Amino acid sequence: MNRLTFIILVVIETILIIVAKWPNIMYFQAYAFGDQGANLTIFHLLKNGWIPTIDFNYIYGLLAILFNEFIFICFGCTPLVYAITTSILSVVLVIILAIIITHPKTCLSEQFLFMAALPFVIYQMPPLSFAHILESIFISLAIYMQIRNKIQIALLFIIISVSVKPALGYVYGLLLSLQLISYGIRENKSFIEVVYKFLPSVFIILLVLVILSIRYGITPLLNTLLPFNAQQVYKYENFGFFTGQGRIFWNPPGANYRYYLGNPVGFWLVATIVLNIAIFIIIIKYTNYVYMKYVVISISVLHNIFIFIAFGHNYSWTYYMYLLIIGTILLIKYTKSNKLYFILLILAIMGNYAEFRGIIHMWKNRDNYKSLNNMYSTKDFIIEWLKILNISNERRTFMLTYIGALFIIEPNIDSTHAWCLYHWMATPTEKIDLIKRIGHAQVVIIPMHNIGVRHLPESGKWVADILSEFPYVTELKHFRILSRTPLSIKHGD
Numbered sequence: 001m002n003r004l005t006f007i008i009l010v011v012i013e014t015i016l017i018i019v020a021k022w023p024n025i026m027y028f029q030a031y032a033f034g035d036q037g038a039n040l041t042i043f044h045l046l047k048n049g050w051i052p053t054i055d056f057n058y059i060y061g062l063l064a065i066l067f068n069e070f071i072f073i074c075f076g077c078t079p080l081v082y083a084i085t086t087s088i089l090s091v092v093l094v095i096i097l098a099i100i101i102t103h104p105k106t107c108l109s110e111q112f113l114f115m116a117a118l119p120f121v122i123y124q125m126p127p128l129s130f131a132h133i134l135e136s137i138f139i140s141l142a143i144y145m146q147i148r149n150k151i152q153i154a155l156l157f158i159i160i161s162v163s164v165k166p167a168l169g170y171v172y173g174l175l176l177s178l179q180l181i182s183y184g185i186r187e188n189k190s191f192i193e194v195v196y197k198f199l200p201s202v203f204i205i206l207l208v209l210v211i212l213s214i215r216y217g218i219t220p221l222l223n224t225l226l227p228f229n230a231q232q233v234y235k236y237e238n239f240g241f242f243t244g245q246g247r248i249f250w251n252p253p254g255a256n257y258r259y260y261l262g263n264p265v266g267f268w269l270v271a272t273i274v275l276n277i278a279i280f281i282i283i284i285k286y287t288n289y290v291y292m293k294y295v296v297i298s299i300s301v302l303h304n305i306f307i308f309i310a311f312g313h314n315y316s317w318t319y320y321m322y323l324l325i326i327g328t329i330l331l332i333k334y335t336k337s338n339k340l341y342f343i344l345l346i347l348a349i350m351g352n353y354a355e356f357r358g359i360i361h362m363w364k365n366r367d368n369y370k371s372l373n374n375m376y377s378t379k380d381f382i383i384e385w386l387k388i389l390n391i392s393n394e395r396r397t398f399m400l401t402y403i404g405a406l407f408i409i410e411p412n413i414d415s416t417h418a419w420c421l422y423h424w425m426a427t428p429t430e431k432i433d434l435i436k437r438i439g440h441a442q443v444v445i446i447p448m449h450n451i452g453v454r455h456l457p458e459s460g461k462w463v464a465d466i467l468s469e470f471p472y473v474t475e476l477k478h479f480r481i482l483s484r485t486p487l488s489i490k491h492g493d
Contacts, residue, residue: 003102006111007095013118014094018087020359021125023366025087028375028409031079033449035128037405038419039082043072044408045417052216053223055429056419059230062212062221063163064131071130077408079375086126089133094121096140097322101329103147109341110329116348117325119355120264124318135165136322142172143326146295151180155201163208166227168320171305175298229425234312236424241311248314262353268317270347271328272307274340275300278331292334299327373409384478388413391443391487398441400458400467414441423460431462438466443487446480 001009018025031037042065045056052058052065075081101114127133138161145154155176162169177198184194213221223229238244250265260266279300306320332341366376371386391397392413399406399415402422406415414437418430426434438444444467446458458467470482481487 001108001111003099003106006102006106007098010094010098010115010118011091013115014091014122017119017122018090018125021362023362023368023376025083025126026079026368026375027366028369028372028377029381029447029449030126031082031375031404032406032409033401033404033447035403035420036079036082036126037409038403039068039129040072040077040079040405040408041403041417042068042419043077044405045419050429052220052419053229054217054219055427056417057229057422057425057427057430058220058224058419059227059233060129060131060224061162061164061166062216062224063160063208064129064134064165066212066215067130067134067164079373079409083126086130086133089130089137090122090125090127093133093137093140093322094118096137096144097121097326100140100144100147100326101333103144106333109338109345110333113329113332113341113345113348114325116345116352117267119352120267120318120348121322121325123264123321123355124315131165132319135161135167135169136320138164139169139172140322140326142176143295143299146176146179146298147292151176151183152197152200155180155198156204159201159204159208162225163212166225167230167310168302168306172298172302175301179294179298232425233422236422237313239312239316241307244311245313246311246316249317252314261347261350264317264321264351264355267344267347267351268321268324271324271344272303274344275303275324275327275331278335281335292330296327296330296334299323299330303327375409381478384476387476388445388479388481391445391481395442395483396440397443397445398437399445399447400438400463401447413445423463426460434463435466442484444470444482446482448478448480 024030027034031040042052042058046052046065046069050056052062058065071081071085075085098114101110124132138157142154142157142161145151145157155173158169158173158176162173180197181194183189184197209221234240234244240246241250250269252259260269275296279297303320303323306323311317328340328344331337332344365378367379368374368376369382371382371389377385388397389410389412397413399413401416403418403420404415406413407417417433417437418426421430421434458464467482470484472483472486474481474483474487
């Protein structure tokens with residue numbers, strides 16, 4: 001099919017996936033106690049004069065915060081606005097990827113493989129942050145420009161990507177720079193002529209730095225240029241592909257063949273192996289596709305850097321899945337390997353099984369509730385939430401979260417004011433604010449939504465000391481309730 005028809009079909013498929021995942025996209029816990037809600041919290045903190053990396057911790061790029069402000073100022077700071085915006089950005093990402101694999105032309109086999117693997121690209125819906133989805137878009141745009149041999153434009157997109165999220169973009173920028181320098185050497189360009197090719201990138205770098213430093217200050221800019229704070233989080237949370245939490249993705253306890261075939265992990269592992277082996281074959285054998293060799297090699301390097309350095313928890317594979325899919329499809333395009341195509345196609349189709357069942361289960365067990373601002377959750381959660389609302393009507397209530405935007409969603413309940421509160425790296429402003437809010441509370445409630453996180457606020461000594469003032473504890477399925485005086489709430493209520 002032609003490019004336009006293919007793009008229309010993948011857009012339709014993407015929209016259908018978004019509709020199917022809507023109870024997850026508008027999941028109450030994701031915004032109240034999860035990463036998605038942190039995007040709303042950032043806007044609130046900025047509006048109250050808090051400075052990124054000084055008053056509150058933040059590990060991504062400032063350009064993502066600027067985008068955050070633009071969206072929420074224009075359309076309002078609500079979960080629905082975030083959900084719609086990130087859904088639109090996901091469609092944009094898919095369109096860019098579809099354009100990449102159809103350049104300069106494509107065949108049905110490559111199109112079918114992309115459509116089969118498309119659910120993996122938008123597996124995490126909604127995305128954890130604006131930074132994640134924006135980085136994906138700008139890196140994809142850079143790949144498209146690299147395929148067209150427009151390296152200077154590709155570098156411009158990469159500069160924007162690292163301003164959004166300082167991660168793989170730095171590695172990709174280095175690879176593109178080496179490619180540009182190699183062209184200059186091969187064409188016998190002088191040193192000045194080679195340097196001249198980098199002037200547009202230097203101009204964009206300076207422009208972005210000036211804009212961000214004017215808006216947020218020099219110190220926050222310097223603190224977010226490199227991912228040093230993110231490395232601390234990886235260390236303390238035991239992130240990593242081989243020995244950390246990421247190992248659960250590819251080697252979970254009790255896994256059998258059904259896990260590897262019925263989840264994206266089977267496709268991911270095989271595609272990763274193929275991409276690495278094929279690089280050597282491409283370098284040696286396929287000399288007619290110079291530009292494409294650079295692209296596939298770049299994608300392979302990025303994917304391996306991600307595995308060895310940047311892989312976090314067991315869902316981190318979703319961050320750069322689009323790179324792996326594009327890399328393998330480009331391999332098939334230029335090696336014309338039918339065996340590889342059929343293997344990956346079967347794995348992609350079968351890999352959607354668990355997600356398909358999960359969506360059916362989600363629609364059966366989640367509903368939207370007025371008391372959750374028309375967001376979705378389960379019946380057992382809403383029963384306990386109504387108890388929490390009753391308590392908050394009678395006593396000053398504080399929800400001790402490490403991330404999320406409960407205080408924005410439910411103004412009657414105060415909660416942690418921080419982008420992400422790690423007790424071991426909390427800023428002085430975050431500590432003072434948290435101590436003050438807990439001190440004013442009669443009841444402190446701890447959600448169990450993030451129970452898998454190793455360093456929740458209450459595990460820090462300075463937080464535990466404050467919580468010792470709340471000796472009465474009531475354990476529910478979704479919440480732990482601490483109070484200064486006894487509560488009448490019962491498990492069976």
